[in-house]
Amino acid sequence: MSDYNVLIVEDSPTMRQLIAFALKRIRGVRIVEANDGVDGLKKLSSERFDLILTDINMPIMDGLKLVSLVRNDANYKTIPIVVITTEGAQEDRERALALGANDYITKPIQPTKILDVARTLLKIV
Amino acid sequence: MQKEDERLVSSRGEEFLQVFKKGAEFTQDLLKENERLRYRLLELENSQLGGGDAPPAVEVKKLTERIADLEQEKQEILNRIRQVEEENQDFAARYLEIEDENNNLANLYIASYQLHSTLDFREVLQIITEIIINLIGAEEFAILLLDEKSDELQAVAAEGIERSEIPSVRLGKGVIGAVASSGESHFEGDFENYQRDFTAPMVCIPLKIKDHVIGVLAIYKLLMQKKEFAAVDYELFTLLAGHAATAIFSSRLYSDSERKLSTIQGFIDLLTK
Numbered sequence: 094m095s096d097y098n099v100l101i102v103e104d105s106p107t108m109r110q111l112i113a114f115a116l117k118r119i120r121g122v123r124i125v126e127a128n129d130g131v132d133g134l135k136k137l138s139s140e141r142f143d144l145i146l147t148d149i150n151m152p153i154m155d156g157l158k159l160v161s162l163v164r165n166d167a168n169y170k171t172i173p174i175v176v177i178t179t180e181g182a183q184e185d186r187e188r189a190l191a192l193g194a195n196d197y198i199t200k201p202i203q204p205t206k207i208l209d210v211a212r213t214l215l216k217i218v
Numbered sequence: 219m220q221k222e223d224e225r226l227v228s229s230r231g232e233e234f235l236q237v238f239k240k241g242a243e244f245t246q247d248l249l250k251e252n253e254r255l256r257y258r259l260l261e262l263e264n265s266q267l268g269g270g271d272a273p274p275a276v277e278v279k280k281l282t283e284r285i286a287d288l289e290q291e292k293q294e295i296l297n298r299i300r301q302v303e304e305e306n307q308d309f310a311a312r313y314l315e316i317e318d319e320n321n322n323l324a325n326l327y328i329a330s331y332q333l334h335s336t337l338d339f340r341e342v343l344q345i346i347t348e349i350i351i352n353l354i355g356a357e358e359f360a361i362l363l364l365d366e367k368s369d370e371l372q373a374v375a376a377e378g379i380e381r382s383e384i385p386s387v388r389l390g391k392g393v394i395g396a397v398a399s400s401g402e403s404h405f406e407g408d409f410e411n412y413q414r415d416f417t418a419p420m421v422c423i424p425l426k427i428k429d430h431v432i433g434v435l436a437i438y439k440l441l442m443q444k445k446e447f448a449a450v451d452y453e454l455f456t457l458l459a460g461h462a463a464t465a466i467f468s469s470r471l472y473s474d475s476e477r478k479l480s481t482i483q484g485f486i487d488l489l490t491k
Contacts, residue, residue, distance in 0.1 A: 107328060111324070201444060
């Protein structure tokens with residue numbers, strides 16, 4: 094039985110591996126991977142998650158749409174969401190946060206930053 | 219005669235009384251002096267014992283020495299605490315350094331693992347592209363491969379720009395040609411004022427198998443949040459120079475052999491029918 098269930102929604106397998114590697118430093122974490130927003134929603138409906146990390150630019154359904162759908166669903170709206178993206182402009186950050194993302198991390202990927210944000214949102218001291 | 223005797227006795231008696239009186243006065247004086255001295259002695263004793271203002275010199279010396287010892291001991295303990303705190307800070311800094319190193323190694327490991335996870339040429343190019351975007355933070359770049367028959371470098375993949383926009387470059391010509399011919403990386407000195415020039419990228423890395431250059435990676439623009447390269451980026455460039463070249467070379471070789479095998483199989487099928 095895991096303490097924390099984390100969903101990574103990212104179309105790049107390399108990125109998924111890098112994010113997963115960073116998060117595995119958290120004791121008791123279990124990671125589920127999804128290729129895009131639709132796959133993410135499907136996996137979200139199958140079990141309880143404590144945190145979602147999502148990319149923005151993905152095929153089929155992008156990350157912002159996913160954030161919006163999750164925040165408007167009574168079953169998932171309390172799950173913390175972190176957006177990890179190449180989009181570094183302030184307006185992109187504000188848009189994601191306005192839709193309901195809890196944090197916004199820009200690429201290139203920094204495992205320490207991902208770990209710090211995940212620990213904060215999972216309330217790990 | 220009797221009167222004479224009585225007068226003599228009376229005189230002697232008076233004389234005796236006077237001597238006795240003087241003796242009594244002297245005794246009283248002595249008693250007073252004795253009392254005064256006893257009082258003085260008592261005063262001195264009190265001042266030494268009851269008052270306690272001035273302990274004996276030996277005791278004072280002992281206590282002073284003890285205080286000096288304790289002061290020295292305290293100083294030693296303070297020095298040790300300071301030393302331990304410094305060591306602790308060193309350990310904390312070292313821990314962060316190792317943590318960073320560990321993360322960087324993980325990035326390099328995953329990048330390398332992904333590069334060699336397939337023999338499909340297009341997939342290899344896609345993985346190289348993902349590494350450059352996600353780990354290095356480049357927005358516009360191209361991968362050019364050397365055609366050894368024509369000695370020309372041609373773009374086989376591009377991100378953020380159209381592949382057709384990248385001109386072919388002759389070996390040894392311009393920045394790209396020079397990098398391919400020398401095998402030495404090129405880094406533009408001033409990233410901030412760099413203007414995109416397809417023949418002179420801001421970063422150009424040779425893709426090498428040992429000393430044999432098979433192509434180059436040319437970067438024209440970094441992501442807006444990426445202002446400069448960190449030490450790990452240069453390690454990634456080194457990794458890309460070697461592993462990406464090997465992965466590209468292997469996948470091309472594999473595709474060629476697959477194609478040849480398919481052709482040979484076709485001939486065999488034709489002959490054996």
